[in-house]
Amino acid sequence: MILVTGSGGGVGRAVLRELHGRGEKVRAFVKDEKQAAGARADGANDVVIGDIRSAADVLTATTDVRRLFHIHPTSLVHEVSIAEHIVAACRANGVEHVVYHSVIHPEIEKMFHHQEKGRVEEVFRRSGIASTNLRASHFMQNYLDFWEFVQGGVLPYPTSPNSVMGVVDAEDVSEVAANILTVPEGHEGQTYDLSSHELDRHEMARIWSDVLGHRVSAVRLPPASLQNPLRGAGALATVVVKSLLSTRIQAPRQVIRGLAQSSNARGIRNWPQDSRDCYEGMMNYYDKNGLPAGDMTVLPKLLSRPATTYREFAVREAERRGVRRA
Known part of the structure; x- marks a missing residue:
């Protein structure tokens, strides 16, 4: 049995689908019944509903599990105590290997979110349990939170358009995770830039x-x-003007839909205050500094194929949404 935490999020769900497609027996750890329904649709053989912060719930979820994929919810800032619960549960239940979804450049001091993942890597490293760290770059999928705006002719985001970002397709990340979870030999103690x-x-x-x-x-x-949202009023005016110039008749409808779609992207306004502050701080850093890619030679080796480019990603996502290519 392979356990996937964070099975309600985009990467967790993608890992579930990858493992299911390979015929693996998979358990999903989710926070509520809505996420549980999604996990079952993605192919989970078993579902545990619980709180990732609860040592008892984590212990229950790891029963009869051999390997574990851990991705921490973005809505929770503090990861170390949760990682310690996972290590204790893995020891108690004989889990053999943990694959941890980390982040590129966890050494950056000005971002708590990145540094916290570096601390979690160390928790797993010292645990005595075989582990692998996947340091993922900025997801290409992040901009799909603004899909209606994109169709309306604008690509908004809370960072400078001039900031250079290392990017990765989340589906490439899920494929790498599934590769390691199904055949972990040779990946023990490794840290990979994606x-x-x-x-x-x-x-x-x-x-x-x-x-x-x-x-x-x-x-x-x-x-x-x-x-x-009032701090973005000036930018919204720019969005409307550029959208009108790009798509004219369609623009008003798509701007309205875009506002509805992005008004609480990722449910950020429902997060605890410290999580919101941390996320805003991360965007401030990206706004000023961008985020360099890691070693770009690693991902193709782990995939045994070229990594997905941003153009390939854009074509795929447009087609999935029924948009004909120009």
């Missing part, structure tokens, strides 16, 4: 322009607008 390539949001917007057949412009939202 990065496809680097580009800024202007370059992303040009790719979307080519794929969708109308101009898409990158727009900066102030990071402070994540918690206070």
Whole structure:
């Protein structure tokens, strides 16, 4: 049995689907019945509903588990105590291998979120349990939170469009995780950078322009607008103007839909205050500094194929949404 924590999120669900497609027996650890229904639809053989912060719930979830994929919920800032619960449960139940979803460059001092993942890596490293760390770059999927805006001709995000970001397709990450979880030999004690390539949001917007057949412009939202929408009022005016210039008749409808879609992206306004502050701080760092890719030679080796490019990702996601390529 393989346990996947965070099975209600995008990466967790993708790992579930990958493992199910390979015929593996998989258990999903989720927080509520809605997520449980999604996990069953993704192929989970078993589902445990619980609180990842509860040592008792983690112990129950790891019963009869041989390998574990752990991805921490973004809505919770503090990870170390949860990792310690996982280690204790793994020892008690004889779990043989843990694959941890970490982040690229956990050494960056100005981002608590990154540093906390580095501390969790150390918890697993010292545990005596075989473990593998997957240091994922910025997900290409992050911009799909603004899909209606993209169709309306704008690519907004709470960072500068000039910030260069190392990116990776979450589906590539899930494939690597499944590869290691099914055949862990040789991956014990390893830490892998998972990065496809680097580009800024202007370059992303040009790719979307080519794929969708109308101009898409990158727009900066102030990071402070994540918690206070009024701080983004000026940027919203820019969004509306650029959308009208790009798609004209369709723009008003798509701007309205985009506002509804992104008004509480990822449910951030429901997060604890410290989590919201941490996330805003991370966006402030990206706004000023971007985020370099890691070693881009690693991912193709782990996939045994070239990593997915941003263009390939954009074409795939447009087709999935029924948008004909230009």
